[in-house]
Amino acid sequence: MNIIYLDNSATTKMDERVVEEMIPYLSENYGNPSSIYSIGRENKKVIEDAREKVAKILNCKADEIYFTSGGSESDNTAIRGIAYANKKKGNHIITSKIEHPAVLETCKQLEKEGFEVSYISIDEKGIINLEELKQSIKDTTILISIMFANNEIGTIQPIEEIGKIAKNHNIYFHTDAVQAVGNILIDVDKLNIDSLSLSAHKFYGPKGVGALYVRKGVNFNKFINGGHQERNKRAGTENVAGIVGLGKAIELAYEDLEEHNKKIRELRDYYVSNVVKRIPYIKINGDMENRLPGNSNISFRYIEGEGLLLNLDLKGICASSGSACTSGSLDPSHVLIAIGLPHEIAHGSLRISIGKYNTKEEIDYLIESLVEIVGRLREMSPLWEKVIEEEK
Amino acid sequence: MEYSLKVVEHYTSPRNVGKIEDASGVGEVGNPVCGDIMKMYIKVEDNKIVDVKFKTFGCGAAIATSSISTEMIKGKTLEEALALKNTDVVNSLGGLPPVKLHCSVLAEEAIHEAIADYYRKEGKLTEEEIIKKCGLKKHSSES
Numbered sequence: 001m002n003i004i005y006l007d008n009s010a011t012t013k014m015d016e017r018v019v020e021e022m023i024p025y026l027s028e029n030y031g032n033p034s035s036i037y038s039i040g041r042e043n044k045k046v047i048e049d050a051r052e053k054v055a056k057i058l059n060c061k062a063d064e065i066y067f068t069s070g071g072s073e074s075d076n077t078a079i080r081g082i083a084y085a086n087k088k089k090g091n092h093i094i095t096s097k098i099e100h101p102a103v104l105e106t107c108k109q110l111e112k113e114g115f116e117v118s119y120i121s122i123d124e125k126g127i128i129n130l131e132e133l134k135q136s137i138k139d140t141t142i143l144i145s146i147m148f149a150n151n152e153i154g155t156i157q158p159i160e161e162i163g164k165i166a167k168n169h170n171i172y173f174h175t176d177a178v179q180a181v182g183n184i185l186i187d188v189d190k191l192n193i194d195s196l197s198l199s200a201h202k203f204y205g206p207k208g209v210g211a212l213y214v215r216k217g218v219n220f221n222k223f224i225n226g227g228h229q230e231r232n233k234r235a236g237t238e239n240v241a242g243i244v245g246l247g248k249a250i251e252l253a254y255e256d257l258e259e260h261n262k263k264i265r266e267l268r269d270y271y272v273s274n275v276v277k278r279i280p281y282i283k284i285n286g287d288m289e290n291r292l293p294g295n296s297n298i299s300f301r302y303i304e305g306e307g308l309l310l311n312l313d314l315k316g317i318c319a320s321s322g323s324a325c326t327s328g329s330l331d332p333s334h335v336l337i338a339i340g341l342p343h344e345i346a347h348g349s350l351r352i353s354i355g356k357y358n359t360k361e362e363i364d365y366l367i368e369s370l371v372e373i374v375g376r377l378r379e380m381s382p383l384w385e386k387v388i389e390e391e392k
Numbered sequence: 393m394e395y396s397l398k399v400v401e402h403y404t405s406p407r408n409v410g411k412i413e414d415a416s417g418v419g420e421v422g423n424p425v426c427g428d429i430m431k432m433y434i435k436v437e438d439n440k441i442v443d444v445k446f447k448t449f450g451c452g453a454a455i456a457t458s459s460i461s462t463e464m465i466k467g468k469t470l471e472e473a474l475a476l477k478n479t480d481v482v483n484s485l486g487g488l489p490p491v492k493l494h495c496s497v498l499a500e501e502a503i504h505e506a507i508a509d510y511y512r513k514e515g516k517l518t519e520e521e522i523i524k525k526c527g528l529k530k531h532s533s534e535s
Contacts, residue, residue, distance in 0.1 A: 304451055306451035332427070343427070
């Protein structure tokens, strides 16, 4: 069966050009970058080349980039590292209710260690309440951590405004940009971002490698103790192939950014408008303007998301849902609850995230499949039965 | 999440989906907030379940447990149907992931509620007797 991959916010298929670039570093170029001989030195150089590429995209200096194992490690390092290193200045951190677990769970851990955390609410479109953010600031606030774009509903936050607020109050500003990098132009200098997380596999690069940008002068403790790699901030022999792949992937992502975004946005809008036309009782979650180009999140009322995903899977379609049943708990997605969705509507949500390899034919197949599956699941649903009876 | 082949088979082609217009008893359990609702319709003749249909709002496991439990009680006496345990349902599905075990409990409860509804309509037993015979939880019919 053909796989129709529409879960590009979860991960992406690697670009062949990235794979090619990595292969030598998985075979003949095996030197340890810390070694003094040539095959070591050469690998040190390719790491520094990749660092330059990342720095160029983010408009920062190469020595402000640290390679990590991915987005979660970058978030953990930034938040804990900044919190511990600036403990004398204060113990208060501000974040939002819709952050990725890598941020939320790190903040919860810090609360147990005596830090105080404010979780800012968001409006029904998923945009952070800036007034609440300003009012939460105290003398003891040392860090604001707000995600650039949300992984479930795709909402892009007012990062420039948050950067200004943070700067005016002399507070460090970290942003989890895992969903944004590769999709949006980001200038950390212009946006007053002090720290930023990114992950290669979200933009057609390899899994298990990411980066953390930390502005020069921002104190942060290291997360992994050991050798002197990454300017003594992240110990461990470097993931050379992964870092080379990350460098190539970020370069490619921004080379074709406009062209891909245009195509991706058109496919997304085509999908959403057809669903609206053909399937009644739906709710579009999130904001249609400030949104990642490939993201859509729609609740199909009176049905449950896992049943929907399983049936899509039988047709070869890969997607995701904020339903409780897919999370392994009894609660639906914290993001959908934070935008005010009742539990029963959150349970029926479907996230489709479109990427550069998707085609219009695939989206047509998705739409036809959804019409059929949603219809069938509703026929099976006692909630739908009530709706039909009330309509009579 | 790993589902057994039997679960997959039942959620892809569920048996006995629908509604019985002149049902002898109807049981509805669960609530939309938790993400699972099961509604079971039974047709009873001479103390036997001659027909059964269901409607379910819920995940793959909820659909599969509803489907297989209708198969397991069809043609059975009311006493036999009441003796069906959620573990029997799980076993005949070839197991369920631990987080999904509550779905099988829901199926058992839906059957018991449908039978209790039948007894109430029949009017031969007191409410206390029905609760005892069907093993109902207090107020479960209103939840």
